[in-house]
Amino acid sequence: MKQIKFSDVDITKNDLKKVNEVLKSGWLTHGKYTKLFENQLKLFTKSKHATTVSSCTAGLHLIFLALGIGKGDTVLVPAMSHVATAHAISYTGANVKFTDVDLETGNITLKDVIKNFNKNIKAIIVVHMSGIPVKDILKIKSFCKKNKIYLIEDCAHALGSKINGKHVGNFGDAGSFSFYPTKQITSGEGGAVITNSSKIFNKIKKLKAFGIDTDIKHRKIPGMYNVKGLGYNFRMTDFQAALIYAQLKRYSNKLLIRKRNAKIYERELKNYNHVKFSSFSDNNSYFIFQIFVNKKIRNSLIKSMVKNFIGCSIHYATPLPYFDYYKKLLGAKKYVNAEYYAKSNISLPIHPKLNTKQIRYIVDFIINNTK
Numbered sequence: 001m002k003q004i005k006f007s008d009v010d011i012t013k014n015d016l017k018k019v020n021e022v023l024k025s026g027w028l029t030h031g032k033y034t035k036l037f038e039n040q041l042k043l044f045t046k047s048k049h050a051t052t053v054s055s056c057t058a059g060l061h062l063i064f065l066a067l068g069i070g071k072g073d074t075v076l077v078p079a080m081s082h083v084a085t086a087h088a089i090s091y092t093g094a095n096v097k098f099t100d101v102d103l104e105t106g107n108i109t110l111k112d113v114i115k116n117f118n119k120n121i122k123a124i125i126v127v128h129m130s131g132i133p134v135k136d137i138l139k140i141k142s143f144c145k146k147n148k149i150y151l152i153e154d155c156a157h158a159l160g161s162k163i164n165g166k167h168v169g170n171f172g173d174a175g176s177f178s179f180y181p182t183k184q185i186t187s188g189e190g191g192a193v194i195t196n197s198s199k200i201f202n203k204i205k206k207l208k209a210f211g212i213d214t215d216i217k218h219r220k221i222p223g224m225y226n227v228k229g230l231g232y233n234f235r236m237t238d239f240q241a242a243l244i245y246a247q248l249k250r251y252s253n254k255l256l257i258r259k260r261n262a263k264i265y266e267r268e269l270k271n272y273n274h275v276k277f278s279s280f281s282d283n284n285s286y287f288i289f290q291i292f293v294n295k296k297i298r299n300s301l302i303k304s305m306v307k308n309f310i311g312c313s314i315h316y317a318t319p320l321p322y323f324d325y326y327k328k329l330l331g332a333k334k335y336v337n338a339e340y341y342a343k344s345n346i347s348l349p350i351h352p353k354l355n356t357k358q359i360r361y362i363v364d365f366i367i368n369n370t371k
Helices: 013-025 032-045 056-066 083-090 110-116 137-147 198-207 238-269 295-307 324-330 336-344 356-368
Strands: 049-053 074-078 095-099 121-127 150-154 174-178 191-195 289-292 345-348
Touching: 013 238, 032 049, 032 191, 032 238, 049 056, 049 198, 056 083, 056 150, 056 174, 056 191, 056 198, 074 083, 074 110, 083 095, 083 121, 095 110, 095 324, 110 137, 121 137, 137 150, 191 198, 238 289, 238 356, 295 336, 295 345, 295 356, 336 345
Parallel strands: 074 095, 074 121, 121 150, 150 174
Antiparallel strands: 049 191, 174 191, 289 345
């Protein structure tokens, strides 16, 4: 069997022509493709505002800054996520408080929120792990409104994920997306923030560009502008936007293929008791197809898969509070569900270039090596 890639980018010759067009123009930032992509993302997510950023992490950082989260504040964070979720809070000087997660999805639940809530908490961040939308999002939103705290969505895995027909990122005050190479669409590094708040949007627009008060195309005299507050250099380049723009336009069809592949995995694995996974959901954007195996064999199984040319990964191998940095900061504490999730999960490829034969090969290999 030829190498089965864990992820495979959807980049065409036409996409590369657009990148080349930008490079030749000399207008490498602030260009037309940035605006085109932002408008396309608004249409796709049905949000009022969208702005590109240099990464999902930068997007989360900017959201917290725009909301005024800082020293003395605490943000509630699920223990299962990429470390960037917690770091984006720590950058602001705010405190992180971790919660355990749902055993099946790795997502935060309302029960976890209530159990860990205190008067110092100013915001809750939810993570739509592996593309599975947080099922308690409406209840958590209601809880946040009742307690006058912010709700932020980490949508790094979740482009195309919805709840009741509403795209994730639209439930909280703002949501941040990742366009890292393994994600559904990619600009290399890069991300975007969506929000339905003009106030948050305008703050982020300034914060991501040094705090400069006037966009380059709106300056009456070139080089003349004011800076009224501290800002950052968290912009996406226009050639990155050119690369990703058409990918987003094609994504609805690619998303259907991801869901088709998920159904094949489910059909092939549903009668095999040694592997667990979440049932198929049309709300899931299927960044990955995640399975759970006996923790005693997980690592050896992954090594065997890699040796046999099957691309795979772990999302994630270590709960956030178990990293040395956060253990030293907050002290050691057990997160039972997150620990089980971390020790038993395997991320399987599900990208649109995968075919049925390859999926069956992956499934047969797993079954033959987990008996």
